[in-house]
Amino acid sequence: MKRFFYLILLSFFFTVDIFARAGGGGSGGGNGRAIGIVFTIVFFCLLYYRTRQSKKQILFSGKIDPIWNYNKLCQYANNSFIRMQEVWMKKNLDLVQDLITDNCKEDLSKIIKHMNFVNEKNYVEKIKIKKTKIVGCEDYADNEKDTFIAYFYGSMIDYTIAGLSGNIVNGSKKSRTKFRDLYSFQRHNDIWLIDKINNDVDIKSLYKAKHKIEKVTKT
DSSP states (O other): OHHHHHHHHHHHHHHHHHHHHHTSSOOHHHHHHHHHHHHHHHHHHHHHHHHHHHHHHHHHHHTTOTTOOHHHHHHHHHHHHHHHHHHHHHTOGGGGTTTBOHHHHHHHHHHHHHHHHTTEEEEEEEEEEEEEEEEEEEEOSSGGGOEEEEEEEEEEEEEEEETTTOOEEEEOSSSOEEEEEEEEEEEETTEEEEEEEESSOOHHHHHTOOEEEOOSOOO
16 A cells, blocks of 8 residues: 555656646646646545455455445445434434444534534535445454445535524535545444544545454454
């Protein structure tokens, strides 16, 4: 993995130079676009690599433990994502008590508490998930330590309304917003629970996604 990442970084520096030269005199805007393009390339290369790693490991782990099934994990993650959006609008985490860990509930409760304090409510509508991929997975001898990370890409109507005025303070009712999210799942009693949610997916977060098999056989 390190060798792969170093090769990407090397290509990054060479590509930036090519784009800057083609821009005619190193204009700041041109360089900014060049860097943006390169980071996009690096992001998708890393996404491809992480997905490939996950598929390979899940195929191996699934021969011993049937809970490791790539397509079923993606479908479960999809359903969990949709369910979380519905509950988020209601600001009622008790409705997903069976789907989130205590750690996740604590993190989300803080955000809801702040939204209540400033009297705001978030609405999400017309959710369309275009891609779901598994980008990290850890299979341990102790099943309770097993984890996997799902990557979501799609679009939705996402806006926030101020309770007192009724005005939209963020987002739009008409324009769709693209999203890239990472959901980390923790295994508990053979049920996958959401442990962390990352709404700011970047190269660093993908790079930190782990793959591990502690041992081949399980009892």
